[in-house]
Amino acid sequence: MRVCAVIPCFQQELRSSALEVLTKSYSLAMSLGEQSSGAQSSGEQSSGEKAQVEAWLIGPEAETHQAKAAQYGASILRLMNLEVDADQGGVKVSLGRRWVDAIDEIMTQSTSELNSEGDASDSTLLLFDNTELTKDILGACGARLGAPVIADVVDLSWDGKQCIAQRPTYASKVMSKVITSGSVCLCSIRAGLFEPEEHPVDATTHHYSAPTTDALGQVLQALVAPEGDTVDLTEAPIIVGVGRGISDETGKELVAKLAELIQGEIAISRAHFESGMYSHTLLVGQSGKVVAPRLYLALGISGSIQHVAGMSESHTIIAINKDPDAPIFEIADVGIVGDLYQILPALNQALESKKDE
Amino acid sequence: MSNERTILVCAKETPDTYSDLSFSGGDVQFSNPRPVLNAYDASALEEALVLSEAHGFRVHVVMIGPERAAETLRKALAMGADEATLLTGAPEGADSAVIATILSSFVQQFGPDAVIMGRQSQDTDVGLAGTMLAEHLGWPWTTNAIGIRVEENMFWVKRQGDSAQESISSPMPCLITCSNNLNDPRIPTLKGIMASKKKPMHIMGIDQLPGGESLISTPPSTVVDSLTPMPARSKGQVVEGDLETLVDALVKGLAAIPETGVDA
Numbered sequence A: 001m002r003v004c005a006v007i008p009c010f011q012q013e014l015r016s017s018a019l020e021v022l023t024k025s026y027s028l029a030m031s032l033g034e035q036s037s038g039a040q041s042s043g044e045q046s047s048g049e050k051a052q053v054e055a056w057l058i059g060p061e062a063e064t065h066q067a068k069a070a071q072y073g074a075s076i077l078r079l080m081n082l083e084v085d086a087d088q089g090g091v092k093v094s095l096g097r098r099w100v101d102a103i104d105e106i107m108t109q110s111t112s113e114l115n116s117e118g119d120a121s122d123s124t125l126l127l128f129d130n131t132e133l134t135k136d137i138l139g140a141c142g143a144r145l146g147a148p149v150i151a152d153v154v155d156l157s158w159d160g161k162q163c164i165a166q167r168p169t170y171a172s173k174v175m176s177k178v179i180t181s182g183s184v185c186l187c188s189i190r191a192g193l194f195e196p197e198e199h200p201v202d203a204t205t206h207h208y209s210a211p212t213t214d215a216l217g218q219v220l221q222a223l224v225a226p227e228g229d230t231v232d233l234t235e236a237p238i239i240v241g242v243g244r245g246i247s248d249e250t251g252k253e254l255v256a257k258l259a260e261l262i263q264g265e266i267a268i269s270r271a272h273f274e275s276g277m278y279s280h281t282l283l284v285g286q287s288g289k290v291v292a293p294r295l296y297l298a299l300g301i302s303g304s305i306q307h308v309a310g311m312s313e314s315h316t317i318i319a320i321n322k323d324p325d326a327p328i329f330e331i332a333d334v335g336i337v338g339d340l341y342q343i344l345p346a347l348n349q350a351l352e353s354k355k356d357e
Numbered sequence B: 001m002s003n004e005r006t007i008l009v010c011a012k013e014t015p016d017t018y019s020d021l022s023f024s025g026g027d028v029q030f031s032n033p034r035p036v037l038n039a040y041d042a043s044a045l046e047e048a049l050v051l052s053e054a055h056g057f058r059v060h061v062v063m064i065g066p067e068r069a070a071e072t073l074r075k076a077l078a079m080g081a082d083e084a085t086l087l088t089g090a091p092e093g094a095d096s097a098v099i100a101t102i103l104s105s106f107v108q109q110f111g112p113d114a115v116i117m118g119r120q121s122q123d124t125d126v127g128l129a130g131t132m133l134a135e136h137l138g139w140p141w142t143t144n145a146i147g148i149r150v151e152e153n154m155f156w157v158k159r160q161g162d163s164a165q166e167s168i169s170s171p172m173p174c175l176i177t178c179s180n181n182l183n184d185p186r187i188p189t190l191k192g193i194m195a196s197k198k199k200p201m202h203i204m205g206i207d208q209l210p211g212g213e214s215l216i217s218t219p220p221s222t223v224v225d226s227l228t229p230m231p232a233r234s235k236g237q238v239v240e241g242d243l244e245t246l247v248d249a250l251v252k253g254l255a256a257i258p259e260t261g262v263d264a
């Protein structure tokens, strides 16, 4: 049995969602019985009870992340470089089709290697994080491999035959238990829910070359990367969510100051997707990112269910809103009723004077 | 058929998930009993209509659903689509893979120049059917579109990626899935509603499609076993009062989280 963490390697740093996928892969393999030591040659391992943790490191930085993957419990590393279609300000992107071809190729090659080593595995689970990159390819991968797919799960168990997943539905008001079985299953897991844990192992490395992809005439013409640092909201411990209640440059400056003072990253509601005051990548909610920070500070956000679906798993929620009946107060641990344009200057001053103390 | 170019919009109806929800006997009920057009598909349709106005595409909407869904599909015609097809008789518990296989059979027979659909369904948020369909068709796809234009016989899609916006050109035929951040879908006008009554709506059994028998008899590979209420967050304290009271409460709240670096 194989549990394979599929890890995109486009940056120097591994996203923490990748470490979460590795951690979850490791714990699934452990729960299946004894974990292969990885130090032995794979020929000595019998198939059946044991589960292998594999990391499929795909992208130009695949080599870079080998050590990290082994540190987080992957005893078999499968590396593939991938052609990059656009590179702008450090952000690298490959067309979805290349990804599907790459995963298909590693699946085919590794299965035939294992078979020829007399180590055939009867079942394989592929785990992905739940980024836009994954959303762009997961369905196509499932169709290509003829394998069932469960997307965006918050919990998962696997006995080598059956995969039982929990996933939120109906704007995160209902938990749905989904079951599938197949010799290959694909799952994507929601970020921020599995604390990354180190489980250092000795790993063996296999290299694969990227297959030639027919892009079917498709061309990645340009990338527009946001200026400055590209923050990964799903990793931020403190998030300052900005809604329609912040409506001008003065407000934006107040928010920036506050975010700096509490070491927070800025996120937005859809209101600011429309206003154009912030980068679109910062959207949180049903159609944006799903986050689960230590603190979500909601500023002038009404608490629509589509926004809440993206942040209700936050550890603590503090909300400021001038409307005492705003739905956000139903889920906030601390709700502050008042006008942001009065509160924020006073709050920033209070925090600054505390710093100076 | 004329040689007019066609955009096929794949749409579904969903419960009105934004109305209040209650549980009865392990099943979910919504206070608004009337199904709605999936919001993401409404954005897809809106975009198809805009492209049609600019470039003269014919817009055809296909929906898989029970006969009752004709009412929701009629709304798509009222928004401005030219023609619609309702595919009935989907297998019980059809999952994304089953839906994509059915749509693939329909698309191959129909032969549109592009398929545009929502990036996910607003009830289950699964978001797999689009790229499954593209893979079955062997077409290029682009997901999570926040801008679409047609130029030189190509679709140019601006896609919202994880840390950048990607501009991708695809020849026809191609498949695009839409973010709801792409546009605000129009509300049908009275004139549109009247006109929709005269527009062609075909109702067709899935078993009538090429490969129909196997389409209706293949069991879904993923099964929803149970639905349970998510533990709701409990309401915390709500602070009202003068500015000083509010700021004090905030500082205290922030100081309770070590990562903020605010001292208690």
Ligand SMILES: Cc1cc2nc3c(=O)[nH]c(=O)nc-3n(C[C@H](O)[C@H](O)[C@H](O)COP(=O)(O)OP(=O)(O)OC[C@H]3O[C@@H](n4cnc5c(N)ncnc54)[C@H](O)[C@@H]3O)c2cc1C
Pocket: A242, A243, A244, A245, A246, A268, A269, A270, A271, A272, A283, A284, A285, A286, A287, A288, A289, A299, A300, A301, A302, A303, A304, A305, A306, A307, A310, A320, A321, A322, A323, A326, A338, A339, A340, A341, B039, B040, B122, B180
């Ligand atoms: C299919 C679909 C998907 C969607 N996906 C998302 C999503 O992913 N993310 C998302 O955010 N939205 C999403 N939406 C939109 C969502 O329904 C709301 O429209 C949006 O979240 C509202 O943003 P808001 O809370 O900032 O604005 P509003 O709802 O307008 O709320 C503004 C709040 O600010 C308060 N306020 C105003 N001025 C002040 C002031 N001076 N001081 C203090 N408080 C003030 C008001 O009392 C109000 O409560 C989606 C909608 C649909 C249909």
